[in-house]
Amino acid sequence: MAQFETAIAIASAVRSGRRRALDVVDEHLARIAESESDIHAFNVVTAAEARAAAAVIDKRVAAGDDPGPLAGVPVALKDNMCTRGIPTTCSSNILKGWRPPYSAAVVDRLSNAGAILIGKTNMDEFAMGSSTENSAFGPTRNPHDLTRAPGGSSGGSAAAVAAGFVPISLGSDTGGSIRQPAALCGVVGVKPTYGLVSRYGLIAFASSLDQIGPFSHSVADSALVCEIIGGHDPRDSTSLPQGFPAVSGQLGAGVHGLRVGRITNLPCGADADVLARLDAAFDFLAHAGAIIVDVEVPAFGYGLTSYYLVAPAEASSNLARYDGVRYGQRVDAADTEKMMIATRTRGFGDEVKRRIMLGTYALSAGYYDAYYGKALKVRRLIAQDFDAAYQHCDVMLTPASPTVAFPFGSKGDNPLAMYLCDVFTIPTNLAGHPAMSVPFGTGAEGLPVGVQILAPSLGEAGMFRTAVALEEAMQ
Amino acid sequence: MSDTHVSGIANPITPEPTDYIDGYEIVIGLECHAELATNTKIFCGCANRFGDEPNTNICPVCLGLPGSLPVLNRQVVELAIRLGVALDCTVQGSIFHRKNYFYPDMPKDYQVTQYDVPIDINGHLMLANGKRIGITRAHLEEDTGKSTHVGETGRIHGSSHSLVDYNRAGIPLLEIVSEPELRNGDDARAYLTELRAILEATGVSDAKMEEGSLRCDANVSVHRPGTPYGTRCEVKNLNSIRSLGRAIDYEARRQIRLVESGETVRQETRHWDEADGRTHTLRVKEDADDYRYFPEPDLVPIVITAEWIDGVRGTLPLLPAARRARLTQAADGAGSADSVALLVERGRDDYVLNAIAAGADPGRALVHVENNLPPDGIIVVSPGDLAALTQLEVSGKLTATQAKTVLVDLIALDGIGDPAAIAAERGFEAMDTSVLDAAVDSAIASQPDTWAKYLAGDPKVAGALVGAVMKATHGKADGKAVTAALNARRDANG
Numbered sequence: 001m002a003q004f005e006t007a008i009a010i011a012s013a014v015r016s017g018r019r020r021a022l023d024v025v026d027e028h029l030a031r032i033a034e035s036e037s038d039i040h041a042f043n044v045v046t047a048a049e050a051r052a053a054a055a056v057i058d059k060r061v062a063a064g065d066d067p068g069p070l071a072g073v074p075v076a077l078k079d080n081m082c083t084r085g086i087p088t089t090c091s092s093n094i095l096k097g098w099r100p101p102y103s104a105a106v107v108d109r110l111s112n113a114g115a116i117l118i119g120k121t122n123m124d125e126f127a128m129g130s131s132t133e134n135s136a137f138g139p140t141r142n143p144h145d146l147t148r149a150p151g152g153s154s155g156g157s158a159a160a161v162a163a164g165f166v167p168i169s170l171g172s173d174t175g176g177s178i179r180q181p182a183a184l185c186g187v188v189g190v191k192p193t194y195g196l197v198s199r200y201g202l203i204a205f206a207s208s209l210d211q212i213g214p215f216s217h218s219v220a221d222s223a224l225v226c227e228i229i230g231g232h233d234p235r236d237s238t239s240l241p242q243g244f245p246a247v248s249g250q251l252g253a254g255v256h257g258l259r260v261g262r263i264t265n266l267p268c269g270a271d272a273d274v275l276a277r278l279d280a281a282f283d284f285l286a287h288a289g290a291i292i293v294d295v296e297v298p299a300f301g302y303g304l305t306s307y308y309l310v311a312p313a314e315a316s317s318n319l320a321r322y323d324g325v326r327y328g329q330r331v332d333a334a335d336t337e338k339m340m341i342a343t344r345t346r347g348f349g350d351e352v353k354r355r356i357m358l359g360t361y362a363l364s365a366g367y368y369d370a371y372y373g374k375a376l377k378v379r380r381l382i383a384q385d386f387d388a389a390y391q392h393c394d395v396m397l398t399p400a401s402p403t404v405a406f407p408f409g410s411k412g413d414n415p416l417a418m419y420l421c422d423v424f425t426i427p428t429n430l431a432g433h434p435a436m437s438v439p440f441g442t443g444a445e446g447l448p449v450g451v452q453i454l455a456p457s458l459g460e461a462g463m464f465r466t467a468v469a470l471e472e473a474m475q
Numbered sequence: 476m477s478d479t480h481v482s483g484i485a486n487p488i489t490p491e492p493t494d495y496i497d498g499y500e501i502v503i504g505l506e507c508h509a510e511l512a513t514n515t516k517i518f519c520g521c522a523n524r525f526g527d528e529p530n531t532n533i534c535p536v537c538l539g540l541p542g543s544l545p546v547l548n549r550q551v552v553e554l555a556i557r558l559g560v561a562l563d564c565t566v567q568g569s570i571f572h573r574k575n576y577f578y579p580d581m582p583k584d585y586q587v588t589q590y591d592v593p594i595d596i597n598g599h600l601m602l603a604n605g606k607r608i609g610i611t612r613a614h615l616e617e618d619t620g621k622s623t624h625v626g627e628t629g630r631i632h633g634s635s636h637s638l639v640d641y642n643r644a645g646i647p648l649l650e651i652v653s654e655p656e657l658r659n660g661d662d663a664r665a666y667l668t669e670l671r672a673i674l675e676a677t678g679v680s681d682a683k684m685e686e687g688s689l690r691c692d693a694n695v696s697v698h699r700p701g702t703p704y705g706t707r708c709e710v711k712n713l714n715s716i717r718s719l720g721r722a723i724d725y726e727a728r729r730q731i732r733l734v735e736s737g738e739t740v741r742q743e744t745r746h747w748d749e750a751d752g753r754t755h756t757l758r759v760k761e762d763a764d765d766y767r768y769f770p771e772p773d774l775v776p777i778v779i780t781a782e783w784i785d786g787v788r789g790t791l792p793l794l795p796a797a798r799r800a801r802l803t804q805a806a807d808g809a810g811s812a813d814s815v816a817l818l819v820e821r822g823r824d825d826y827v828l829n830a831i832a833a834g835a836d837p838g839r840a841l842v843h844v845e846n847n848l849p850p851d852g853i854i855v856v857s858p859g860d861l862a863a864l865t866q867l868e869v870s871g872k873l874t875a876t877q878a879k880t881v882l883v884d885l886i887a888l889d890g891i892g893d894p895a896a897i898a899a900e901r902g903f904e905a906m907d908t909s910v911l912d913a914a915v916d917s918a919i920a921s922q923p924d925t926w927a928k929y930l931a932g933d934p935k936v937a938g939a940l941v942g943a944v945m946k947a948t949h950g951k952a953d954g955k956a957v958t959a960a961l962n963a964r965r966d967a968n969g
Contacts, residue, residue, distance in 0.1 A: 082542040102535050109516035200526065203541040208772035236544050237774050314772055317573050320584035321539050325639070336579050336637070363575070372769060436612060 007073045007167040007221040011114065014072030017061055021054035021072030023224045025116055028074045031119045032119075032165045040140050041160040043079045044087055045119040050074065053116045068114035069224060075110055076169040078159045079120040080127055081212070082201040083107055086117075090203050091135035094322045094329050094347030104168060104201020105236070106212055106229045109168045118166055121156030126319065127177055127205040129153050131411065131423035134351045139408060142185060144447055148405040151181030151421070154215070156213075158185040159217040168216045168225055172202055173208045175307050176400075176425025181436040182215055183400035183450025186439045188467070189215050190222045191425075193458050194239035194432035197226075198233030204318040206311035207238075209429045219438065219467040223247045226460070240458075247464045255469045256289030258462060261393030261454075266296050267301045267423050272404040273443030278399050281440050281451045284473045285466070295389040295396065299382040303427035306382070308419060309362045309375035310430070314361030315352075322347060354415065383431040390456040395466050399422045400437035400450035424452060434460050438467045441474060493886055494658040499697040499734075501727040503663050504655035504705055505719075507670060508648050509680040509689040510618065517617050517647035518545030518587070520807045523844045525686050537645035539582030544773050547571075551647040552777055555615055556787045558679045560651060561611050561794055564598030568779050571615070571771040576659035576764070580620035580639045588616035588650075590768045594777065598651075600673070601796040602665040603816035609654030618646040649679070655694065655704075660727075667691055667716050672795040673818060693723055696740070697730045705730065706740040710754050711749045722747040726754050795949035798824050805831050809838030814845055821850055826858060835862035836869045839878070847882050855890030856882065864894040871911070871956040877903045903951075911944070911952055915960045918943035930965055937961065 013019040029047050036042060057067045077083065080090045082100035084107075089095045109115070124134035132140040132155025142150040143163040150159040154171025158181035161169050171178040173191035182189025186460035190213040197212045204210060230244025262282060270278075286292050324330035324343030331342035348356070362371040389396070401421060411417040428435040434457070438452035451470060455463035513523050519536035535543040559566040572590035593614030600608050620641040626634030652669065657663045671689055674682040682689040696707035712727050713719045725747075730740045730969060745754035793801070802815050802824045818824050821922060823844050830840045848854055864881060869871040873881065881897045888897075918940050919926045928936045937958065944957045 080542075082540075090539070090541075098541075100535075100540065100542065102540075102543075200544050201542040204773075206772075235546060235548050238772075313769060317575050317585050317767070319767070320575060320577065321541070321582065323577060323579070323584055326538065326582065327540070327577045337577070340577055341581075360767065363769055365765045365767075368767075368769070 003298065004164040004217055005167060006218045007070060007219070008166060008224060010073050010327060011069055011071045013225065014057065014061065014114075015295045019072070021057035021061075021116065022051060024072050025050050025054040025074055028118060028165060030402065031163070035143075035163055036165070038141060038146055039143055039159050039163050039165075040138055040163055041121055041156045041163060042076070042119040043089055043091060043122050043137055043156070046086055046117055049086070050116050050118045053136060057114055057116065061404060068112060070110065070168075070228065071114035073115045073168060074118040074166045075115040076119050076121045076157055076166045076304060077117060078123050078127075078154050078157045078171045079109065080123060080172055080205075081107060081170065082122075083117065086120065088120065088203070089137075090126045091123045091137055091337060092322075092347065092349070092352070093136045094343070095134075095327075096329055098328050100201075104200065105198035105233045107441055110170075110225075113222065115168075119160075121154070121160050121169060121171075121456050123156055124153035124177075125352050126203070126315070127153040127174055127210075128315070128351050128355050130158055130176070130180055130418050131406070132156060132181070133231070133406075133408060135351055136349055142405045144186060145405060145445070148407050148447070149184070151184035151401065151405065153181075154189075155181045155185075157215050158189065161185070161187045161217065168214055168221055170212055170214055170225075172205070172210055172212050172228070173425075173429065174205050174211075174311060175429050176422035178213045178215065179425050179450065180195045180401045180421055182437040183439075183448065183452075184405040186450075187215050187217060188219055188222045188436065188438055188471075189213065189450075190226060190246070190436040191428065191434060192226055192230060193240070193434045194429075195238050196230045196244055196434075196458075196460075198229075198236040198362030199240050200235040204314075206314040207318060208314060209307075209311055211429075213436075219464060219471045220248065220251055222436070223251060223464050242458075245458055245460045247461050250461050251464055251468045254288065254464050255285055255466055258285075258290045258395065258466065259293050259393040260285050260466065261293050261295040261389060261396035263389075263396055263398060264296050265300060266398060269405070269420060269423060270399045271381040271443070273404065274399045274402060274449055277440050277443060278397060278451055279451040281397055281470055281473075283352040285469060288469055288473075290466075291471075293393045294394050296387045297382075297385045297427070298394075299378060299385045300427050302378050303382055303424050303430055304419065306375040306378040306430060307422075307426045308358065310370050310379060312355040312359030313362045313372050313375075314359065316356045316363065319348075319352065319356055351415070365449055372435055377420065379430045382427050386427070386433060386454075386456065387433045390459075394455070394459070394462045396454040397466075398452045398454065400424060400452035402441045404445070404447035404449060428454055431457075433457055434463055436463060436467055438470050439474065440470055495700075496697075496727060497731055497735075498699060499727070499731050500700050501658055501723070502655050502696045502698065502707070503657035503723055504707075505653045505657065505663060505666060506692045506694070507651045507667065508618075508690045509558075509651065509674050509682060511551055511647040511649060512678060512680050513548060513550045513554065515548055515550075516645035517548050517551050517615070517720075518645055521645065523646050524642075525688065527642055529642060531637070532642045533644070537582065537847045538641055539584075539644075543964045545587060545771075547774060547777065548647065551615060551786065552594070552779070554647075554679045555613065555649055556679050556779065556784055557791065558613055558651070558674070559595035559598065560784065561677050561679075561791060562595065562598035562600055562613065562651075562674050564595035564610060564613065566595055566779060566784050567592070567595040568777055569614075570776045571774045572768045573771050575767040578619065579637065580622045580641075580644070582620065582641060582644050586616060586619065587771055587774070590613035594779075595649075600666065600669055602662060602669055603795075603799065604662075604665060604812065606662060606665075608656050608662075608666055611654050613649050613651040616648050616650060618643050618648050620644040634720075637781075660723040663693065663723050664716050664720040667719055668820070669795060671716075676792055676794055676837075691719055693719060693726070695723055695726045695730070695881065697727055697734065703733070706742050707836065708740065708742065708748050708754070709744045711744060712749075712758060714749065717748055718747060721752060722754060725752060729754065740778055774937075787842075795819050802827060806837040806841060808840040814841055818844060823848075823854075826854055829847040829858035830861045830865075833859045833862035834866060836865040839865035839868050843878070843882060847879050848886075856885050857890060860885060860890065860894055861893075867894060867898060867955070871908070871953050873898055873903055874953045877901070911956060911960060914944045914947040914952065915957065915964070917947060919961075919964065929961065930968060
């Protein structure tokens with residue numbers, strides 16, 4: 001893949017007047033025009049709005065004004081973040097054509113920093129999936145190999161960065177939906193600590209797990225975006241009171257003395273080429289002065305089963321509102337109940353229906369204690385086990401994905417095989433901890449491999465330091 | 476339809492204040508929903524206001540638009556604490572759940588409500604008649620929108636389409652659940668009357684049943700004492716305190732009729748029809764509804780400190796039960812419990828207390844305020860003037876009838892005038908004690924047989940003696956004074 005400019009480099013050039021934001025936007029639109037038909041990263045490209053916004057940035061710079069740390073940087077948003085007046089669909093037929101009357105908190109924060117929205121990206125419908133094949137509008141293709149999936153559910157955002165359509169994009173991560181596609185597309189992807197980035201305007205999949213985070217080429221770009229979109233928002237009750245930890249200033253601090261955990265009871269299932277890259281990462285970090293520590297997280301392996309009760313349960317409730325009464329698609333029928341049934345039958349895809357049914361079942365009277373209630377207990381256990389392990393280490397490394405990018409259709413008939421894609425990423429969502437994927441070389445067939453860095457709650461500084469070290473190892 | 480079983484029941488039925496009907500005990504529990512008197516909705520900044528144009532007080536949050544999130548209104552918690560303290564509840568840190576079911580006037584197709592950890596638990600309320608009714612819980616929840624079914628009947632069946640107004644969606648509610656300790660329609664009405672008074676007095680709700688800011692459902696069952704409780708039916712659409720009493724009485728008799736005829740009461744929700752005075756099946760609860768409750772992940776637990784509760788307690792006004800007790804004490808034995816309760820309900824207790832403080836005879840003051848002064852609005856007669864008037868009465872200078880006339884005159888003068896002067900103008904002369912004594916002695920002398928019976932303790936003959944005195948004094952004598960004079964002579968005689 002070609003080397004693309006970083007957001008920091010673009011913003012620096014635009015702020016200093018060396019480059020016009022309009023030129024930056026046009027260059028990226030040109031790349032989109034060239035390859036989007038192959039990739040299908042976008043549900044909508046907002047070219048006219050982007051050029052208008054760029055012109056405003058240029059005027060401000062000309063007037064001596066500083067438009068902010070992302071001045072003139074094109075950005076793509078996963079299509080589950082509300083954008084005022086711009087279609088927001090979650091890649092679902094049920095929301096086709098819906099234009100929100102308000103924008104998500106992250107949209108305002110990016111805009112206030114000078115970033116320019118260039119489009120909304122494709123995703124698995126309602127963020128349910130790990131390949132972006134569950135989009136109602138067709139799959140996104142992996143820029144590294146068009147016969148393969150980009151991962152998911154934020155596949156469009158990952159592919160948009162990998163293809164050079166944008167230097168940065170936002171995704172959402174409920175069980176690995178940023179980190180897994182980042183790994184498969186060879187870009188950086190970050191899931192911050194739950195509560196650090198406002199969910200206001202993020203269309204919910206599983207409220208207690210969803211968290212917004214960036215994709216980028218460089219670790220420094222992701223750190224900057226996190227600092228911009230993070231911080232308390234009174235409109236999100238689960239938003240933490242503090243700002244995003246200051247990470248940008250510590251990126252170069254190195255890993256000397258940092259304790260890096262190797263989880264001894266990691267679930268098996270990762271391919272050998274992926275595990276080889278993980279070992280290489282440990283070796284490199286040890287060489288750079290980090291202390292590699294064996295740690296046990298006993299409940300790690302229960303993450304997947306717990307997740308597939310908690311997330312569908314919340315989803316079954318979150319997705320109830322798509323009933324055809326107020327917005328989105330409606331399929332008319334004889335009475336209100338029949339209309340709702342027809343609308344939801346026609347409007348939702350198979351995977352969404354599958355999870356609504358799973359969640360409905362898990363919450364049903366007589367089953368709650370056995371399923372949802374027990375899943376919540378496991379969730380607490382996972383958090384406790386992580387906390388205990390973090391007594392002995394500062395960060396942990398695991399694969400981000402068990403495999404490199406897989407061909408389309410290879411898991412399509414087997415939901416469980418698809419669910420296993422997230423076996424390494426899910427436990428951190430359950431614990432509410434931060435984690436990120438950084439590209440660390442290639443595996444089978446020259447496809448990218450991502451290493452996942454896990455950190456305790458609000459431990460982003462150590463996580464980013466480790467990421468920078470691994471990034472430097474690859475340069 | 477089960478209603479065919481009860482087609483022969485007479486209607487309407489006058490409620491009787493008895494705990495048993497035909498040997499059956501009636502068991503009643505009430506679930507009341509009060510809209511809280513906040514400025515804004517429970518989870519967003521939209522106005523909490525009744526009567527605005529449909530769909531004008533709405534935003535992404537209360538419309539449940541994708542991506543919107545709730546933020547709990549602090550004033551809602553404050554008012555819930557307020558009611559909790561007023562009902563002597565345990566006020567506790569609590570959480571919200573989601574209650575999942577599909578309904579077009581519910582924007583998210585789930586209701587955010589409290590489930591197993593409500594904010595107020597284990598309280599009670601004292602009825603005006605002295606009965607203590609337990610409050611199981613009071614929990615917070617959001618109201619739904621309001622559907623209007625367009626078509627012939629105004630109900631959903633047979634309507635051509637429905638309109639939904641979401642102004643009400645997200646209005647904060649407290650659902651107040653009583654223990655099943657009410658035993659007749661009168662007590663149920665007294666409970667609702669008292670709850671309404673407390674909601675109003677504390678400022679928790681304006682509690683207007685006609686505007687729906689206070690709504691009430693009744694759970695009714697019947698059983699023979701000593702046997703297990705019967706199957707209960709929930710009666711809805713009780714839009715006034717009067718409806719509540721009527722509906723309970725009808726429903727209890729309907730159930731008794733069923734049991735008596737060997738049939739079983741079916742657990743169901745029934746709709747009270749004010750026009751025909753009956754309850755009708757609304758929906759049958761074949762299985763328990765499965766609302767798939769689970770903790771609301773978009774909200775954090777409500778943390779309530781002891782300082783917060785104490786602070787709220789310090790700002791509570793005197794509640795109706797305490798005001799009744801205060802008035803009863805000030806009345807010093809005069810006035811019935813009903814009369815005291817009525818005056819407190821009308822908010823006239825402060826006035827009566829002021830009059831008593833100014834020297835009024837408590838009994839006469841209660842009578843005048845209850846019967847001879849307007850039931851609401853401003854009282855133009857000063858407490859001091861009322862006190863002066865009652866003193867003229869008890870000193871025998873005015874009869875009760877004369878005092879009422881003076882009061883009416885004083886009101887007509889907008890309260891500007893002196894009761895004694897008005898009495899003088901009217902020619903209500905002071906009755907000289909010697910004149911009264913002479914008339915009493917004369918009445919006794921002219922009716923020796925009657926007097927003998929009076930002395931023997933027959934109270935029925937008193938009227939004849941008093942009547943004779945009244946005739947002799949041309950109606951100027953005060954009835955009480957005459958009775959007192961007769962009694963004084965009887966006692967001296969004995």
